[in-house]
Amino acid sequence: xxxxxxxxxxxxxIALSGVLIAxxxxxxxxxxxxxxxxxxxxxxxxxPARWAGERLTVHGYIVAGTxxxxxxxxxxxxxxxxxxxxxxxxxxxxxxxxxxxxxxxxTGTLARDGDGWTFAxxxxxxxxxxxxxxxxxARSSRFQ
Numbered sequence: 001x002x003x004x005x006x007x008x009x010x011x012x013x014i015a016l017s018g019v020l021i022a023x024x025x026x027x028x029x030x031x032x033x034x035x036x037x038x039x040x041x042x043x044x045x046x047x048p049a050r051w052a053g054e055r056l057t058v059h060g061y062i063v064a065g066t067x068x069x070x071x072x073x074x075x076x077x078x079x080x081x082x083x084x085x086x087x088x089x090x091x092x093x094x095x096x097x098x099x100x101x102x103x104x105x106x107t108g109t110l111a112r113d114g115d116g117w118t119f120a121x122x123x124x125x126x127x128x129x130x131x132x133x134x135x136x137x138a139r140s141s142r143f144q
Contacts, residue, residue, distance in 0.1 A: 017032075021119070036057050036107060037057065038057045038059065039051070039058055039059070040059050040082070041058060041079050041080060041081035041085070042084040044056070044058055044084075044086065045084035045085070045086055047119070048110060053110060054109065054113060055108070055109055056108075056109075057105060058086065058093050058108075059081070059101075059103075059106075060080055061081060061100070061101055062079055062098070062100055062104060063077070063079065063101075064101055065098065065100060066078040067098075073093065074089075075089075075090045075094060076090075077090070077091050084120050086110075086117065086118075087116065088119050088121060089118055089119070090106065090108075090121045091126055094124065095124060095126040097128055098126045102127070104124055104126050105126075107121060107122075108118065
């Protein structure tokens with residue numbers, strides 16, 4: 001006599017357990033990953049207290065002459081948009097394309113810093129903009 005035949009309903013319990021596990025895995029993979037709000041510098045600085053302490057993504061342009069390397073992996077600079085400015089403290093690797101007036105997107109947290117605000121970030125993406133405009137990559141012969 002097998003174990004499955006000795007316990008009535010054991011097969012259905014095992015099958016139900018398998019279905020529940022599969023459903024849990026599917027829900028975990030299909031559930032949307034919450035993303036922080038995406039804002040321009042001027043939007044954030046219009047009402048900074050609203051965003052204080054909340055993780056968000058900020059988009060702006062680096063103000064020329066503001067990049068300071070504190071350590072190889074820590075930098076400060078200021079970003080701007082529509083006349084509003086936001087000081088940034090960034091920890092992490094800086095993309096090679098980041099320079100004065102670069103367009104950047106940073107993810108982090110806004111916090112009060114004395115009389116002003118500072119955005120502490122550990123994730124930065126640099127937009128390449130004009131660097132690649134007007135250039136057309138050579139096509140591979142297999143696609144011609």
